[in-house]
Amino acid sequence: MGGNGKLSIILIAFFAIFVSISSAYHYETKEIEVPLDHFSYANNATFKLRYLYNATFAKNHLSPILFYTGNEGDIELFAANTGFQWELASSLQAVVVFAEHRYYGKSLPFGNDSFKSATQFGYLTAEQALADFAFLIDELTDGENNRPVIALGGSYGGMLAAWIRMKYPHKVAGALAASAPIWQFTNLTKCNIFSKILTSVYATGINNDQSNRNCSINIKKSWEVFESYSKTDKGKATLNNAFHFCKGMEITKPEDLQKFFEYLEDVYGNLAMANYPYDNTFLSPLPAYPVAQFCMYLKTAVDNDDLVKSMQQALNVYYNFTGKTKCLDYKSAYEPSMGDAGWDIQTCNEMVMPMCSSGGDDDMFRKKDWSFKEYSDKCFAKYQVRPREREMLIRYGGFNIETASNIIFSNGLLDPWSGGGVMRTSNKKVYIIIIPEGAHHIDLRASNPKDPRSVSEARTIEENIIKSWIQNFYQRTVY
């Protein structure tokens, strides 16, 4: 999930770096035919859901299954970026399954027409995806209940991992929900929490290193500066010269500036999400601790021209870490592509996650209020579908997770999504793991010598809890 529900940038990067990474893990690519609609019979169509399968670590047909509940993207990309699941599989002698989410990657119910209209994309919902996964698990376990299945997922995939344990506990013995903001819904969490956490990340850098507290101040300042520059020819020239925009993307109209601002907002979110302690290609090729790298250029910054220049250098960290990018393309990220059409639609049916910015001192973003009506109108204009504001609350209970069990909620404090995550509960069967030095579901990534202690410790705790679930499963009788 990108900030404000945008995923585009993530996927574009993913596709770019896919080949280089996926080779690290091996799997068979399989398909299963699932009903398009698990809950009604008005449309009895079926389609082929893709999943990745590796049984080489397993001892036998009763070995555990580690089941990644695929989220918004090509499932191979999640397989490539979820090294911890592969490490777990070898230590637990488990089968590895990565199940693709319907309407992403190659699991398109209507092929290229899948996003044509609600008649086609109307079946793109979390509940239908969970039903796909339950259906697949039933198949993988021959309808028996004799081997433990552990769900794993990060971000929206983490929400699905938690929810499948809540809704299908008979199919899933436990779930690791990493950076899963299941409380980022209406009336649960303040809509500015995301911006607020981002701001503090940019203000404090790594380990509260105060040296770059100017960073968030400069970012906050930049909105007005760019705004005013965009109003004069001289100013426009300064911006356009500074930022090396790609051809035809020079800032000429106010709409251009708005698009550029949206791009920047996503950049800030993505840098923080991928604020890992080592070079990585999770969202785009980035250096270690990219936020600190980015902020290095905004440590001082005196006058406005200087701010523009520094900002350009800082942005290089994000879009041109490789040094190979010719120009700054802040627009194409928003041209709907097959890959990311899905998430935008989901935010317009049930995934209503209120986002806003207070514009206050603790918020480096432009003031932006949350209006469900506006949000709904935009969705209707785009898709002729209106979101159901309370649906996810009714379905999953909001704060009331009293009866949930065997779920680990892990959250990194450097991750803006942690604000909507489960950080406390009185439920003893739900485990909370907080990773002070963690960005977006870093615990799901392959272990790395550069991991801070809090991250490797989190993985050890997670593995031990999952082991205990598996042991309990084999010990217990069904009834």
Added chain:
Amino acid sequence: MGGNGKLSIILIAFFAIFVSISSAYHYETKEIEVPLDHFSYANNATFKLRYLYNATFAKNHLSPILFYTGNEGDIELFAANTGFQWELASSLQAVVVFAEHRYYGKSLPFGNDSFKSATQFGYLTAEQALADFAFLIDELTDGENNRPVIALGGSYGGMLAAWIRMKYPHKVAGALAASAPIWQFTNLTKCNIFSKILTSVYATGINNDQSNRNCSINIKKSWEVFESYSKTDKGKATLNNAFHFCKGMEITKPEDLQKFFEYLEDVYGNLAMANYPYDNTFLSPLPAYPVAQFCMYLKTAVDNDDLVKSMQQALNVYYNFTGKTKCLDYKSAYEPSMGDAGWDIQTCNEMVMPMCSSGGDDDMFRKKDWSFKEYSDKCFAKYQVRPREREMLIRYGGFNIETASNIIFSNGLLDPWSGGGVMRTSNKKVYIIIIPEGAHHIDLRASNPKDPRSVSEARTIEENIIKSWIQNFYQRTVY
């Protein structure tokens, strides 16, 4: 639910006796607009779901809500036949709600066209109904989680009560599932259990009174006798004279006999389900312990002519207890009527409950095997829809109810549906109540001086458990 998933007779009786009973309880009739499809966005239609409401027992806006999860029929009939809920409401000072199941009574999404084709009736599923109920509860509680809601239901309504607690535990603090055969699905329960229990009920009568053990023997014998009679003119005459069939219903063709047999099978099921210790009008106007009354005529029975005569007298107990019925109509029960179209459709999409008869000594019915293929083909011929055999198992977990909590499963041993009920579990948070002298969800009926001790005791235990859930609810903190 009638035997073999037929409900027709139940409803016809219901409609007949409705006026006389409903006057006993008072309520406002309300409506709520709900999405036709809670899980997808391809069809964004909504419709009005009816519910009955009475807040006169409640202390205030935080008082408990007793919520009947309506099953296959007009909700007013369930309100009239669920006296225990009214008694509970007054002792617990609770609000009474009876929610109608979509596609029954007045809650028809497409009015008179609701059963036209899958395009209309395709949204008639248990999951959609549960989502309606969760949606209504959210509305009744203003989206808050500050008052306990207890789900109650009998038969299919009991399955829904259990399932809503399993799927929406954040909306329902506990559930009383009376005579809910949630284990009557494929590979869980032997398909002949229903016939077998029926046979033993007819063989043993009340309190194992051996005097009428000939009853089941005579019923078993009757199939062949009628069969052979139907093959000769003299035999046909005997049958037609004996049974006072309504005009045009005389047995002339083999199909007539088959219809008559199906009718008899339902009669045996319904007499057992309504085998209450007092005159009642649950399925049709019946005397106390109708099975014993019925069997009285079949205690001896020597030759075949005698058997035909006795059977006619016995049948009088069922179709002419009032003495006002002019003739025996064994056919119209099967002409699809708006009221019962729904259940037949549900058995053809997801409610696949295998039924068979072994034809052995412990089975008074004709040998009948279970074939899912035949079943599916019949459904397809009727509705152009094929049932999904494993769907309910995947969705609700079959025997695996380990994580379920706060559910009471009550079953009467005189009820043929008890075979598919939850009669044992290792789950300490699920309560099993067995009522040796109980027929189909007798515990949900108004208390009656003639209730056997086991029935009144069951109600006391149920009330105490529900009280404890309510107390715990008010004590606990949400997180």
